[in-house]
Amino acid sequence: MLENFSFRTIVEYLPLFGQGLVTTVWLSALSFVGALVVGIVLCAMNLQRGWLFRAPAKAYIDAVRATPLLAQLYFLYFGLPRLGFVLPELVVGILALSLNSGAYIAEIIRAGILSIPRGQVEASVASGMTYVQRMRLVVLPQAFKVTIPPLLGQAIVLVKDSALLSLISVAELTRAGQLLASDRFMPAEGFVTIAAFYLLLYYCLKGLAVLSSRWLGTAGART
Amino acid sequence: MIWQQFLSLAGSYPLALRGLGMTVVLSLISLVAGTLLGFGLGILRTGGNRLLSGVIGAWVDLIRGTPFLVQIFLIFFILPEFGIELDAFTAGIIALTNLAACFICEIVAAGIRSVPTGQVEAALASGLSRWQRMRQVVLPQAMRIVLPPLVGQYVLLIKDSSVVSAIGLTDLTRVGWLVVQRVPNGLLVFFLVGVGYFIVCYPLIMLARRLERRMGAAHGEVQL
DSSP: OOTTOOHHHHHHTHHHHHHHHHHHHHHHHHHHHHHHHHHHHHHHHHTOSSHHHHHHHHHHHHHHHTSOHHHHHHHHHHHGGGGTOOOOHHHHHHHHHHHHHHHHHHHHHHHHHHTSOHHHHHHHHHTTOOHHHIIIIIIHHHHHHHHHHHHHHHHHHHHHHGGGGGGGTOOSHHHHHHHHHHHHSOHHHHHHHHHHHHHHHHHHHHHHHHHHHHHHTOOOOOO | OHHHHHHHHHHTHHHHHHHHHHHHHHHHHHHHHHHHHHHHHHHHHTSSOHHHHHHHHHHHHHHHTSOHHHHHHHHHHHGGGGTOOOOHHHHHHHHHHHHHHHHHHHHHHHHHHTSOHHHHHHHHHTTOOHHHIIIIIIHHHHHHHHHHHHHHHHHHHHHHGGGGGGGTOOOHHHHHHHHHHHSOOHHHHHHHHHHHHHHHHHHHHHHHHHHHHHHHHHHHHHHO
């Protein structure tokens, strides 16, 4: 039983957990920005008429969605040095999360853009707007509204996925728990504490998703 | 050079097959158990008992709010402290089944809630028992909403099964990790691992898309 569950050790290790939490937060934030860039580019390619841009974007999205993130992470971790890029684990991790999440975000944005009624686009064409004006003034502002809640859902997934980076020894939150577990042979203390920290992050983002869907008057996020 | 690596890789095909087999077995067992459990929980969640529904909701949130890797570590390292000895395989099955059950519970609950209340009232008025109501009126209609995301959830489950390699199970991802120590060509090795997952997952993704399109159309008819 857990009769000797040691809160004292947890307190002793709090600075380590704090560092891990901070790392998890900023590396997730950075990866999310990267994923947005990847997602927007993929989505733009996917919305083209010709197959030249569409086919590679579709193939990439399918490939990412049909394989596990862990395999993708190892692909980059063991594969990049092969191509002559010797990068720190942290950079490889952020790259993997961005490239993975980007594929999902591309689909979220696409669904948002496709949810705009055709009549709106036709009306803006009839008003003589250019493609850029149409996108900027008519399509994107409306798509934005539909896109925010699922994007926050994807952010939650990304934060949880970032735990996998501990497996290539990035010093984030899960790694901090592993260190406590292995240094002191206290797995309960280590893993219960990080689970609590992840829950904290989860409820923050979930609260944000609920609030945003209320403000925007859209359906809630699916996480 | 690359040809030698290919030969060396070809030599490790029994290991690769074993890994793929492990991935499929893990996914299949937890998929079946998770579906059964998930449907049960989903029905209980919408059953009207506030307390029960609250407890299930809290558990589901707990599981959805923590990384799967952390859940596996918790199960694998902490259950033994309660006197339950686990091997990695059982721990993996428990973790995956629990994860699947929690997500499927919410999918099923959403499906059940989508059935118009008039249907339930009509079933009540016809004197159907609770079980008959569920089986003959509610679930068949809920399935339209449930089926597409359910198949999507199976894809996620198969992918998540890769994480159990972290506690030493020789699944497909772990095989890649082992092989890359011998044949140091990460691009090639994990490309092949990816192909393995793709072969298992992609047909399911296509099925989910197809169901979504079909059920979407069916749903539209009902709304008319």
